[in-house]
Amino acid sequence: MAALEDQDDIDRESLAPRGAMQGMRALITLACAVVVIAGLKAGASFFAPLVVAFFLAVLSYPLMAWLMRKKVPHVVALFITVGVIVLCIGLLGWAGYGLLKSLSQEVPRYLLKLKSIVEETAVWLEKDVGVDGAIKGVEQFNLQYLVEMGTQKDVMQQLAAFAGSTFGTVAFFLGAHIVVLVVMMFTLMEAPGTRNRAEVVRAAGGPDFSLLMQSATDIQKYLGVKTLISAATGVLAFAWCWMFDLKYPLLWGILAFLFNYVPAVGSTVASVPAIIEALVNHGVGSAVGVGIGYAIINFGLDNFLQPMLMGRKFGISGLVIVLSVLFWGWVWGPIGMFLAVPLTMMMKVILENTNEFRWISVAMAKKKVKHGEVVLETPEFADAELLGGGAATEPPR
Secondary structure (H helix, E strand, C coil): CHHHHHHHHHHHHHHHHHHHHHHHHHHHHHHHHHHHHHHHHHCHHHHHHHHHHHHHHHHHHHHHHHHHHCCCCHHHHHHHHHHHHHHHHHHHHHHHHHHHHHHHCCHHHHHHHHHHHHHHHHHHHHHHHCCCCHHHHHHHHCHHHHHHHHCCHHHHHHHHHHHHHHHCHHHHHHHHCHHHHHHHHHHHHCCCCHHHHHHHHHHCCCCCCHHHHHHHHHHHHHHHHHHHHHHHHHHHHHHHHHHCCCCCHHHHHHHHHHHCCCCCCHHHHHHHHHHHHHHHHHCHHHHHHHHHHHHHHHHHHHHHHHHHHHCCHHHECHHHHHHHHHHHHHHHCHHHHHCHHHHHHHHHHHHHCCCCCHHHHHHHEEEEEECCEEEEECCCCCCCCCCCCCCCCCCCC
């Protein structure tokens, strides 16, 4: 009995340093994570253009690969691909900026009309519905101050500047930071044979990039499908707004296309300006109709077409997606929000490939309940080529 008690004392003594060591390791890991996040945020002007260049290269590589399969020389295919990307982004930025600049001239009228609608609604709520304090609440909100602020010239200039930054976010990086264009070109230039090069590195005793390469393949699929869904959203939003005789249907279509890249909240945010225009110019009925149309478009594409094309959405939890949008938006602003899902996918794969932090990757996985038990959904691995690689292989389990 005494021997057993002595053994228990020895076990407790050996576990105490081990627990302290694990706690210290966790503390150091947390400190390193804080340092890395602070560095990413402080170096946003450097890192964000590089990330944009990489994802543009990943998105546009299938076009270059298709041209090369058609016997187009690599250099010619490279310049055609870069030219197409720059042209598309430039046209979107130019059209969006011009339309928003025109819209900014009508902001004072829209604000006055909205003020009148809100005040009339408050009177109706208090006198007919019986909501006490509705009129006083609107008066305390001081809508007149907002109207006066919205009619100032410097506010108009800020709105025009915001228009350029919103619709030309990526175009801004291409124009103001030539490094994006250069990095994208060199990434595409080095693309053929990337997977084979990774195999050679592994054979030479280097790290195994197979999971990271697979992640890049999935990101390529995600960006391609998301671009297709966003284009369909923009076209349908344009057509719906045109049917309701809105003045800026093309602008709202472009906005729907761009903001559909932002998961969870982007499509809803894109519908607000169109609903406001419909309310101001055509009344409540038109605003409700426009809102219903946006809801049908977003619900149909996001819940039927997108899952069908993307498979199991790469096994990322919906909550993780929302949190990733908030996190990357805080770190890198609009660029981070647009690229939140691809960045989170890469983080998930990197964490999954480590022994110490694999549990974080498991926690990020999408879950479903089957027969009362929680089952983790693993992503479907794409079989497409990425950056000149061969057929993707499923990583070891």
